[in-house]
Amino acid sequence: MATFDSQQNSWTAADVMHFARRAGFGVTPEIAATLAAQSPSSTIDAWINQTADMTAFNTALAKADVVSTGVNQSIPADPAPHPFRLEGWRRQGGIPNAQGHFAWRMQFNPNPLQEKLALFYHQLFATGAEKVDNTAFTVKQIDLFRAMGTAKFGDLLLAVSKDPAMMIWLDTILDRVRPGSSDVPNENYAREVMELYSLGVDNGYNQQDITNLAKAISGWTYTPLDIQTDPNNPQVQRGNDGTFHVNMTYHATGTIQFLGGTFDIGAPTTYGEGCITAILTQRGSNCAAFLAKRLLTFFVNPNFSSAALTDLQALVLAQNFDMKAILKAVFKSAYFFDISNHYNLYEGPVAWIVRMSRMLCPSLAAATVPTLPSFPAWRAVAPYFHNSGQNILDPAGPNGWAEHTGWINSNTARYRGKLAASLALGEVLTGSQQLFPSTVASWFPTTPSSPQAVYDRLAALLQPATVPAPVQATWLNGLWTSGFSWDNSTATQVKVRELAFLILCSPHAQLH
């Protein structure tokens, strides 16, 4: 575990920003300066323990309207309860609403790691909402990731295996083997849970293991659909909560061989659960390596060394797959803060636009003041997620997305440009409503004295990798061709916004 033995005992504001970009969705320079004065260990502990007060966030969440795109310009004194309309069985409109809901939570959650881990696990256990066809179940799965993000990985793996959205997505509910019959099981989940979610392709299992695991989980399902009207809001109808149970008519019984062990899959109360658990117990080393790769790729260094992988694998095993302990060890390590690990990872498009909106749009406290522009219209932005490379909540396949370099191609460049224009240039959707409400004045707590000072402040907010000085000079000389003055004129605001746009579109701003 040598890679992670050395601790980061002190840090700079730049280190804080690096940590916050990876373990969350960034912090402003002001917050970074405050945290830099505190010890890394206690700050990282609090961040991972998710100790920030959620009261204001929950209050705002219940009243935030990012769905009806025409109303985010003003907030009534007493907004109506929760308008996200995530009721599941009525699918139409459900996915963009849920995407908007997820993005809103990423932007404002005072415990950002909760959302970052939800995103990490969503990218791992990628489940497509279109096939699930029940937005409530889709949201329920993301809630599972929020609740168990720092739990033991094995516990989460079992919970995901019994999650209704997953059981629909990979056909567990259609895996039917009558006891004593020669019915052929449906292999879909049995294959993918090992290939994609715990071990890696062909890493410690064979076709017979797949077939037998499919028998072990046959008959797994959830409670039947039961539509109920919300008594507090007759417009809203909700499906059942998807409680897991085993349909014994379609559950195979007897003993099977799986990953070298023998399992009684008809044993009461578990009915095959032991086989899911056995993935970690029978193939712990393989699973630890798999998880280590995912963690390194998502949080630290996608081009990790074999030593880093081996050391994190050992750490995962030593911590018995306890994600809280693992994350603390990783984020407190000097390795994580090594300068070579800054800006070596392309940021996913949703995390990217969320982080940039956190920097340029009002904070939660400011956004909930009725006189300010309020929240980004995430419901209207969500349809751009697909072409920017990450249609969150609705991936095309169970392998999710090719992360890191997979985020970058000519098409994503096209659509990141559109998102950047919406955010930086203040794109107006209808009337005077901005998709991403912001004011240039709010970006500058002190008056900049030169074009370079404007750039430096925007760079501190948007935090790109260092843009070469000649490129900066080209931009600044082109924008401020005849001297510099700072005022509230449209001309000044246009220049500042265009400079923010150029930074956002630069190759350096795609890294984090």
Next chain:
Amino acid sequence: MSSRRQFIRTTLAGSAALAGLTACSGGSGTSTNGGGPPPPPTPAITGPILVLVQIQGGNDWLSMTPPNSGANGGAYANNRPVLSAITANNLTDLGSGVGLNKDCTGLDLLHAAGKIAWMPGVGMPNPNLSHFTSTDYWGEGAAVPDGTGWLGRWGDAAFSASDILRGVTTTSDIILMNHGRKRDFVAVTSSADFNYPTYLRSSAQVPDSNFLKSGYAYNLNNPGTTIDVAAAASEGKLFYDAASQFSTLITTRTPSVPYPGDTGYAIANVSNQLSTQLKLVAQMIASGIPGQVYTVRLGGFDTHSNQVNDYPKLMRALGGSIKAFYDDLATITTTVNSQSVKAQDRVMVVGWSEFGRRIKENNGGTDHGTAILSFALGNMVKGGFYGQGYPDLTKPDTNGNMVFTTDFRSLYATLLEKFLGYSDSKGILGATYPTLGFL
């Protein structure tokens, strides 16, 4: 899983068996046109355009072109008691003991006209039943995988610096097949507003797009630029350059025939997933976009369950979209070297999937299998059956899957040498593979 470099590492290790192949047993230059219609005269291929259709999810082609007689027919019926009962009464006889699912709208007509080459049993010696690993194997198409795709390597070798739009995909992602060492294919997912935001192009504002262009150039020419920044700059510049060409060429177009999903299309409720992409390809061809290879995708073929209901819909989307596209091309006249050429005489459509599916059905569908059905379709194609024959369903491998008959790289060698006119297929594929005789 993640980075290209990482991919290269893992692929080099994981594909050792595949890489060990230097030649294949499958493939030949002879047609086995078993009783089909006589091939029509072959038109000269002027300005060839290849449209590759990715049938994503693992096409259960035993339900598309099932055996309808002989030992294979018996094995098929025995292993598919539910699915075979449905397809048995819904087939057009193709000859050679094979039928075509009538839900695959329109391909029966093109077969009768002698315009489809069927290649059952295309695959590889060491197949992988993972969607993603197998898709990468198909993408690599190399004797020695190096993290690039066979079309990407062809682009590296054949494209000039100004050939920005010669390789185009209509998908929003770039699969390994389209990834070259020097450059990727360009993704064009829609023709509307394929440009920088309007604001930047308005004359009243500072010409920001020039700033972007100069920034890309600086970063790509500066030796101190990191690999990651250079890659992002390269993709940004690729879109910038593509948009600059595309926006000057593209014209609006109304298809000459209804496609699946359109008002007026004869069958209701057919997915427009593929037809939307093929319409876009037709629009690009009609506009004179210099694309030589287009890759498109139809997903949804991972039919582990509910196949009885889902597969006919997939067939209608696949067959109907391709037939409409073929018909639509008849009305497009293009210019090649100052000569007028019908688009229909330039375009060949080729279908592929990452694998076929298990011979034995499960309780409602089929699980992952091995060898695929490929097909090539166009006016320049000599219709019939090609390759080393239909897999023997009575002799599956130890996992109950088909044993391939024709190496997939024979198909690639054929496309490179005999259609795209690139003679050095060995340089792209890493070894010499026999070509097939459908061109």
